[in-house]
Amino acid sequence: MVGGREVKLFGMWASPAVRRVEWALKLKGIEYEYIEEDISNKSTDLVKYNPINKQVPVLLHHGKPIIESLVIIEYIDEVWKHNPILPKDPYERAMARFWATYSEDKCRSAAREVFFAEGEKRVKAIKCLEETLRALDEELQGKKFFGGENIGFSDLVLGWMAFWLGVSEEVASFEVLDPNKFPWFTSWIDSFLKVPAIKENLPPRDKTVEFFHSYRRLHLAAPKC
Amino acid sequence: MAPEKAVVLLDERVSPFGQRVRIALAEKGVEHEYREEDLTNKSPLLLKSNPVYKKIPVLIYDGKPISESLIIVQYIDDVWVHGTPLLPTDPYERANARFWAYFVDKKIYDCGARMLKYTGEAHEEAKEEFMENLKLLEGELQDKTYFGGENFGLVDMAFVPFTTWFYTFEFYGNFSIEKEFPKLVAWGKRCMERESVSKSLQDPLEVYELLAYLIKKKYGKV
Numbered sequence: 469m470v471g472g473r474e475v476k477l478f479g480m481w482a483s484p485a486v487r488r489v490e491w492a493l494k495l496k497g498i499e500y501e502y503i504e505e506d507i508s509n510k511s512t513d514l515v516k517y518n519p520i521n522k523q524v525p526v527l528l529h530h531g532k533p534i535i536e537s538l539v540i541i542e543y544i545d546e547v548w549k550h551n552p553i554l555p556k557d558p559y560e561r562a563m564a565r566f567w568a569t570y571s572e573d574k575c576r577s578a579a580r581e582v583f584f585a586e587g588e589k590r591v592k593a594i595k596c597l598e599e600t601l602r603a604l605d606e607e608l609q610g611k612k613f614f615g616g617e618n619i620g621f622s623d624l625v626l627g628w629m630a631f632w633l634g635v636s637e638e639v640a641s642f643e644v645l646d647p648n649k650f651p652w653f654t655s656w657i658d659s660f661l662k663v664p665a666i667k668e669n670l671p672p673r674d675k676t677v678e679f680f681h682s683y684r685r686l687h688l689a690a691p692k693c
Numbered sequence: 694m695a696p697e698k699a700v701v702l703l704d705e706r707v708s709p710f711g712q713r714v715r716i717a718l719a720e721k722g723v724e725h726e727y728r729e730e731d732l733t734n735k736s737p738l739l740l741k742s743n744p745v746y747k748k749i750p751v752l753i754y755d756g757k758p759i760s761e762s763l764i765i766v767q768y769i770d771d772v773w774v775h776g777t778p779l780l781p782t783d784p785y786e787r788a789n790a791r792f793w794a795y796f797v798d799k800k801i802y803d804c805g806a807r808m809l810k811y812t813g814e815a816h817e818e819a820k821e822e823f824m825e826n827l828k829l830l831e832g833e834l835q836d837k838t839y840f841g842g843e844n845f846g847l848v849d850m851a852f853v854p855f856t857t858w859f860y861t862f863e864f865y866g867n868f869s870i871e872k873e874f875p876k877l878v879a880w881g882k883r884c885m886e887r888e889s890v891s892k893s894l895q896d897p898l899e900v901y902e903l904l905a906y907l908i909k910k911k912y913g914k915v
Contacts, residue, residue: 520796520829532785539791546784558771562759569761570745603745 475500476528478514480507481671482679484628485537486525491624492541494665496548538568538625545621554621567607567614567622575600575626579633583640584687594642601650604629608652612659619663623656630657631670639680698755700725703739705732707903709802709854710762711750712893716850717766719889721776763794766850779846793833793840794851800826801855809865809904810912820866824873831874838883845887849880853890856881860897861904 477493477500479486493500505514505524517533518526527534527543534543545553554561578600581593604626608614614622637643647654661667702718702725704711718725730739730749742751742758751758752765759768770779780787804826807819830852834840840848859870859878871878884890908914 529785534785534788534792536792536795539788539795542791543784543788546787558768559754559757559759561771562764562768565764565767566759566761569764 474530476503477501478503478505478511478517478526478528479524480505482676483524484632487669487671488624488627489525489527489537489540489544490669491627491665492544492553494669495553495619496544496551498544498548538572541621541624553624555615564615564621567604568625570600570603571622571626571628575604575629579629579636582642582644583636583684590642594644597644598649601644601653605650605653608656611652613656619660619666623660627660627666630660630666632676635673635676635680638677639684699753701728701753702726703728703730703736703742703751703753704749705730707895707900708749709858712854712895713762713850714750714752714765714769715893716853716889717769717779719893720779720845720850720887721769721773723769723773723776763798763847763851766847770847778844779850781841781844781846790841790847793830793848796826796830797848797851797855801830801852805855805858805862809861809908810914812914820868823862823866824868827870827874827877831877834876834880836876839880845884849884853881853884854894856884857894857897857900858904861901864901864905865908 475493475498477486477489479490479502481504490502503511503513505511507524510522514524514526515522517528518535520535523535525535525537525540527540529543529547534540541553554564575597578593578597582590582597585593613619614626634645637645645654645657661670700718700723702711702714704714704727706729715727728736728738730736732749735747738753739749739751740747742753743749743760746760748760750762750765751760752768753759754772759765766779780790801823804819804823808816808823811819833848839845840852856877859881863870885894
């Protein structure tokens with residue numbers, strides 16, 4: 469075991485961005501102290517270590533903060549070199565980063581649109597989300613994971629889709645994860661959720677559904693700015 | 694030394710994202726073929742090389758395409774290891790560099806573009822966010838020569854193309870960047886002393902003319 473008291477993670481139990489950092493830490497066998505944040509009442513420590521956007525996750529290593537989950541995972545991979553998360557080959561590394569940023573730039577916003585949209589906007593938003601699933605399905609052809617035989621950087625970053633997208637479907641009453649339309653992607657979900665470091669590190673489903681129900685209600689009720 | 698293999702850059706002269714890649718290639722002294730794309734009539738090579746986004750810049754090395762400017766810059770640094778390092782060696786400094794480079798994309802470019810596009814309340818909101826984010830960026834620079842310290846690097850490359858947009862931002866935002874963020878302006882001038890930068894960037898007035906034309910055409914805003 470490595471890490472110990474020198475590694476701290478500020479997180480929030482329902483956040484997929486926090487979980488992906490935890491998955492990276494678990495895959496490397498890094499011990500860390502986890503600090504649960506109340507997002508409605510952020511600790512002075514969180515604000516001190518992340519004054520830029522005051523968000524979780526924040527990794528603290530030897531007292532120095534690293535923020536943004538993708539940046540944190542690359543940092544973890546560079547400091548603790550065993551069980552590599554990013555490939556060695558420069559081209560493969562670039563592709564891993566490409567799909568990771570695709571997740572954050574395209575997939576997350578597409579899913580978010582569907583989650584909060586209603587009526588005609590919802591129909592349009594679902595089409596956009598399905599386009600991203602198509603792209604991911606194509607990328608996976610012939611592969612078990614985005615990282616190949618074993619999970620890697622893109623799998624960890626896209627991992628929210630293996631659990632939180634299903635939760636969104638239930639909360640907002642829509643369906644996109646169709647194994648007939650996206651056989652490779654839905655198969656990837658099954659394989660991903662079977663990986664011990666992932667399986668043993670997911671939030672409780674019922675509690676997560678409840679949380680996102682409230683989150684959605686609050687957002688839809690809020691006055692439009 | 695990496696063996697001689699073809700390096701092709703699919704790009705568009707005025708793109709700040711393409712400019713980042715040109716600067717990186719110049720810093721490393723990488724010989725390459727530059728191909729100007731007509732974005733109203735994209736080449737089959739571009740569509741094949743970047744099927745997901747169909748955007749420039751795309752770097753093709755040894756037949757393999759890489760897209761997304763910040764990913765390309767890091768790739769260039771990984772491949773041409775003997776040239777000027779574009780990222781620091783220390784993992785913590787590297788993480789910091791990656792954070793601020795993505796901050797430029799997500800926060801600076803995004804708000805700046807919205808400020809240019811919109812009018813009324815949406816414009817004011819975007820302007821406020823834009824100024825706040827520039828303040829944060831200047832806070833990171835402080836009195837360093839470059840964002841990378843003594844070394845010109847990823848964050849410098851990420852932001853420097855947007856210095857040629859300052860004139861346009863000032864015009865549409867009705868404020869002076871030099872007055873509000875003098876350290877950023879001074880940094881921009883230092884960067885322009887590097888040949889890789891001065892040869893890759895456009896003249897600010899040219900940028901203004903092009904953006905003003907596009908803004909009027911797309912959003913009817915004068």
